[in-house]
Amino acid sequence: MSTHVEAPRPAVRRSAPRWPKESFGADLGASLVVFLVALPLCVGVAVASGVPAELGIITGVVGGIVVGLLPGSTMQVSGPAAGLTVLVASAVGQHGLAALGVIVLGAGVLQILMGVSRIGSWFRAISPSVVQGMLAGIGLVLILGQIYPVGGLPQPAHTPEKFAGIPDLAITALTTPVGLSGLFLAVLTLVVISLWGRLPEKVRLVPGALIAVVVASAVALVAALPVKKIEVGSLLEAINPPTAWGGLLDPALLGSMLTFALIASAESLFSAAAVDRMHNGPKTQYNKELVAQGAGNAVCGLLGALPMTAVIVRSSANVQAGARTKLSRVLHGCWLLLFVMLLPGVLNFIPTAVLAALLIQAGWKLLELKQVVALVREHKSEAFVVVLTAGMIVATDLLIGTLVGLGVAILKTALEMSRFSVEHHHREDHVRVEFGGNATFLRLPRLLDHLERLPDGKHVHLDMTMVRHLDRACHQAVEHWAAQRRRSQDSVEVALPARTG
Numbered sequence: 001m002s003t004h005v006e007a008p009r010p011a012v013r014r015s016a017p018r019w020p021k022e023s024f025g026a027d028l029g030a031s032l033v034v035f036l037v038a039l040p041l042c043v044g045v046a047v048a049s050g051v052p053a054e055l056g057i058i059t060g061v062v063g064g065i066v067v068g069l070l071p072g073s074t075m076q077v078s079g080p081a082a083g084l085t086v087l088v089a090s091a092v093g094q095h096g097l098a099a100l101g102v103i104v105l106g107a108g109v110l111q112i113l114m115g116v117s118r119i120g121s122w123f124r125a126i127s128p129s130v131v132q133g134m135l136a137g138i139g140l141v142l143i144l145g146q147i148y149p150v151g152g153l154p155q156p157a158h159t160p161e162k163f164a165g166i167p168d169l170a171i172t173a174l175t176t177p178v179g180l181s182g183l184f185l186a187v188l189t190l191v192v193i194s195l196w197g198r199l200p201e202k203v204r205l206v207p208g209a210l211i212a213v214v215v216a217s218a219v220a221l222v223a224a225l226p227v228k229k230i231e232v233g234s235l236l237e238a239i240n241p242p243t244a245w246g247g248l249l250d251p252a253l254l255g256s257m258l259t260f261a262l263i264a265s266a267e268s269l270f271s272a273a274a275v276d277r278m279h280n281g282p283k284t285q286y287n288k289e290l291v292a293q294g295a296g297n298a299v300c301g302l303l304g305a306l307p308m309t310a311v312i313v314r315s316s317a318n319v320q321a322g323a324r325t326k327l328s329r330v331l332h333g334c335w336l337l338l339f340v341m342l343l344p345g346v347l348n349f350i351p352t353a354v355l356a357a358l359l360i361q362a363g364w365k366l367l368e369l370k371q372v373v374a375l376v377r378e379h380k381s382e383a384f385v386v387v388l389t390a391g392m393i394v395a396t397d398l399l400i401g402t403l404v405g406l407g408v409a410i411l412k413t414a415l416e417m418s419r420f421s422v423e424h425h426h427r428e429d430h431v432r433v434e435f436g437g438n439a440t441f442l443r444l445p446r447l448l449d450h451l452e453r454l455p456d457g458k459h460v461h462l463d464m465t466m467v468r469h470l471d472r473a474c475h476q477a478v479e480h481w482a483a484q485r486r487r488s489q490d491s492v493e494v495a496l497p498a499r500t501g
Contacts, residue, residue, distance in 0.1 A: 023324035030323035031331035044355035045080040049088035054238030058305040064333015067296040072289030077314035101242030105301025106257035111294025120286035127409040133389025139366030149356035152178035181225040182353035189357035232347040240304025268310040430459035441473040
């Protein structure tokens, strides 16, 4: 009698649920906190960029829902960023609002290509001093621009005009009802934010920026202050599909696409590095995150909305509020959409001076003055890169300033990497010169100076065996100098390193 034994069935592997039930409550609560942080900033960034407020909200919705669903980062939240207001205002002023969608769409496609090409990881190699200088420069430009809405004046288009208009702004802010009201509301907003930050942590789960906006707007309404208020209409009517396709042949417009793509990518991936240090969950996959950011910007471009980046303010609020999965950032986008569809009129009570104060505070945070002071004390060369980059951004524009800072950082690193030491040992009948470090073309003037100062009529021994790297320029210079000495009947001995560059 035979018995039939069934082979054990392989265990069925069930993938973990994308959004576990046990984390739903934490993600729901975090999404509401992020929504409350994002709402005034979406509107404020749009107004500061010189475009309709609805376009900022559309970008916030896309950043929450579209980017939130894509792989890349878990805790990072995307939306319109204060750091891009300078770029957007410049692009709209130069090419018109109709071209904004084309620029943002093109930037998104470039980001996707960079992510697919696995370039995302390379952004981690950019000097932190350049990044800090870039953010500080953006902060300075942001502050310089937003002081005008506080005083009730339109923001000048160019930096020199902003500096030149400060005396008139001060007079208007201190002598006219509109200026005094705007200044009062801005100060009130900043004071409320500051005081709210000192309250117990449980209370601070409600964002201080939201409380400040509510308080200042209520004061403006009750006191009937003569201040300008934002205007928010229908999102559907605000959608502005790209039409200026003829501009694709314009080198300036193509340059704007590249600038948007590079700056947005850098800001998003640097934000990712910072957010990853705040939590113990899955870390950011840089190339996938770059593709996700590109997809989000492509959708924003098709809708004619603002460009997006990952935003450190919203991302940190998401982590601190206890988010566990991507669901929190997706839900925050849903809350933005529902609020503007159901209660759009509420936003029309917010004075522009209040939003300007929020952006001034954001610009101040970007300056990170404490870190700059610490750099000046400990690493003066790094501090120089920060200050130069920020200054060039204020004096020229974001792209030129960043490129100048990057170039100086590369040159500084090259000089530091090519440290070169020389030691002389003089005897009655000979001179021994020992070289160390890296002998590159950057140190060629110093090398030649030491060789040309050696006395005639003595045997010279050049010991370069301790040189780690001897490039072709320095090698040829040494050989040429030795040949000249030998033609003068001087004895020269050269000991080269085992390998030369």
